[in-house]
Amino acid sequence: MTNSFQKQLLALHYVYPLTWHKFQRLHQYIGDLNELAACSGNMLAKILNMKEDNASRLLIHYKKMLKIALEEYYLSHQITAVSYMSELYPESLKNIYDPPAVLYVKGDLNLLRKTKKIAVIGSRNASKYSEEALKLILPPLINEQFIIVSGLAKGADRFAHEATIRYGGKTMGVLGHGFFHFYPRENQKLGEQMAKEQLLLTEYPPYVGVKKWHFPARNRIISGLSQALIVTEAALKSGTLITTELALEQGKDVFAVPGLITSEQSKGTNKLIKEGAIPIWSGHQILDELQMFSNFR
Template sequence: MNNLKEILSFHYVYPLPLNKFRILMKSIETTRNLIETSPTELAKILSISTNRASDILSNYRQVLKINLLDVYNSSSVKAIPFNSDFYPDSLHDLLDPPTVLYAKGDISILNHPKKIAIIGSRKATNYSSLALEYIVPPLVEQDIVIVSGLAKGADSLAHRATIQFGGKTIAVLGHGFSHIYPPENKKLACEIEGNHLLLTEYPPYVGVQKWHFPMRNRIISGISNAIVVTEASLKSGTLITTEHALEHGKDIFVVPGPIQKEQSKGTNSLLREGAIPIWNGYQILEELKLF
C-alpha cells in the first residue's frame, strides 16, 4: 500500500507522471521500499544516471522528514494524488496522467460532470471577446464549468467572461503555485483561487518552463468533455490541445474567422479537418445533448 506522505515527498523531489511512477512501483512494490532502494536500482528502473538517482534518493530522505501536507495546508494548497476521490477519472485515459495534482480554491469543482475548455490564441483579438459573449452565457446557464489555461489572450478572456456571467472556471497552470505566469494575470489568478479553482501537476516550487505548457494542455483536454477554439494561428499551441482532445474522441467546436486574418488560419484549418463550426453556446449544447 502506497503512503500519501511518501508519494508527495517523492513527487516533490522528482515529479514523475503516473505511467512512470507505476513502472517504479511495479519494481519496488510500495513507496515504503523507496527508502531502501539503491541508486543503482533506481537508475535502472527509471533509465537515468546513477548520480541522478543518488541525488533523488538523498533529497527524498530529506523531504520525508518534513510534513508536506502541513506545509501545503498552510499555503492553502490541496494535494490530490492519483488515488484520491477528487482526482478526475478522465485523466486516467491519458498516456501520461499526472501522479499528483495540486489545487487552490474549490476542489469540488473537479467532480463537476460537465466541463468545456475554451482556448485560443495568446494574441486573441476583440473577435474572441465578441464570440465569448455569445458562447459563454448559454453554457453557464446549464451549469457547465469553463476550463482554460490562464494564458494571455483567449484563455484570460474565457476565464473573465465566465466570471462575468456568473459561472465557475478552472485555470490549469504550467508551473507551481509559487509562480504565476503571465505576471499580469496575478489578480485574475487570485480571483479564481478565491471563488473557483487553480490546478497544476507541478509542486509549488516548480518555475515556468516553455515545455510545461504543451504538457499542461493535455490536462485541459483531459478534464473537459469538449473543446471550443475561438482564434488560433496555424502554428498555435492551441492545436496541441485539440490534438489531445481528438485522440480521446472529444468534440472540437470552432468559431469560424475572417479568411484574411492570421488568427483565423488555425481555426479555419480545423474546420476543414472536420471540427464543428459554432457561433453561439446553444449550438454546443445541442451537439452535446445536454439540454
C-alpha cells in the same frame, strides 16, 4: 490510501514530479514505497531511466523530504495535494496519456467532482473577435452548469476566465508551473481571484518555475478534464492546434469559431473546420451537438 502512502508519494513527487505511469513502473519494481528508501541509486536509475548520480541525489532528497509534513505545509499555503488515488481526483484525467500522479489545487475543490466541463482555448494574441464570440458562446453553457476550463494564459484564455466570472459561472485554470510562481504577470490578479473563488490546478509542486516545455504537457490536462474543446482564434502554427490534436486523440469533440479569411488569427480555426471540427457561433449549438453525440454513444 493510507496516510503513510500519501506521505511517501508527496515526498517523492516533491523531489521528482513523476507521472502516474512512471510511478506505476517504479511500484512494479520495488513493490511498496516503503522499499524506496532502501533502493540503490543504480537500481533506481535503471527503473526511471536516468543517470545514476541523479538517482542517488533523488534518494538523498527523498529521505529528507520524508521528515517534513508536506501535506500540512501545503495546506498552510492554501494548497491541497490530490493524488491519483484520491476520491477528489477527476475520473476523466485517468483516461489521458500519462496522467499526473498528483494534482496541486487552490480554490473550490467541489469543481473537481463536477463532470460537466468544457475547455476554451485560443491564441495568446486573440483579438476583440474572441471576446465578442464568447459573449454568444458562454452564457448558454454557464446556464447549464458547465465549468469553463482554460490555461490562464494571455489572450483567449484570459477572455474565457473573465467572461465566465462576469456571467456568474465557474471556471478552472490549469497552470504550467507551481503555485509559488506566476505566469504571465499581467494575469496575476485574475489568478489570485480564481484561487479564492474558482479553482486553479497544476501537476507541478509549488517550487517548480516556468519552463517552456511545461505548457504543451499542461495542455493534455486541459483537454483531459473537458468533455469538449472550443477554439476561438488560432494561427496556423500554434500551441492551440496541438491541444486540439490531444483532444481528438482523447475522443473529445472540437468546436471552432469560423473567422475572416483575411485574419491570421482565424486561419488555424478555419483549417480545423476544413479538417472536421464543428463550426459554431452560439453556445446553444454546442449544447445541441453534445446532446446529439450523447444519444449516439
